[in-house]
Amino acid sequence: KAGVTQTPRYLIKTRGQQVTLSCSPISGHRSVSWYQQTPGQGLQFLFEYFSETQRNKGNFPGRFSGRQFSNSRSEMNVSTLELGDSALYLCASSVVAGGPREQFFGPGTRLTVL
């Protein structure tokens, strides 16, 4: 089975621009979660989608948004980029059945904001 894939792997943007990151989950996985990883804040939860619905959202400003498509693929968007948005963005997928299930991570998208 193919793992979680994320595109692009690297992005360089300038302040004020917007960016869209993509995540394709493992086949059969319907839940997709997104995380931001920075040296200062560690791994922080952004949001989770299941069946095209956002079920949970972390403590991030409204500039961070996401969506999920009917094939479970997910995108996240960051508008009006700030220098502090530079980070590794990770998505993870999981099966949703019978309680909390392990999440499998993609390789991440490294975003640099100049």
Next chain:
Amino acid sequence: GDSVTQMEGPVTLSEEAFLTINCTYTATGYPSLFWYVQYPGEGLQLLLKATKADDKGSNKGFEATYRKETTSFHLEKGSVQVSDSAVYFCALLNAGGTSYGKLTFGQGTILTVHP
């Protein structure tokens, strides 16, 4: 809210030494517990998991036991290798409500193993 605390690092060991990385948690209900490993330039890989009290997760020589009485999930390995050098994250996942799909991570422990 839920939280995870890992021992302060980094940890530096010689090959074949014994490894312990401490992890304690605070959570309501009965969370599942995980250890993930991250190699340079990569995403997180699931190392092992435990879903209920007294469960022992194990993989590639690593072990951790879900101790509800001490709210701990310490990672151990009897003999580390240079290839084990990486960052290790302890994490918990709770059920439902504001916990949907949300892994709560510790701060990570950098492990370096010297030949």
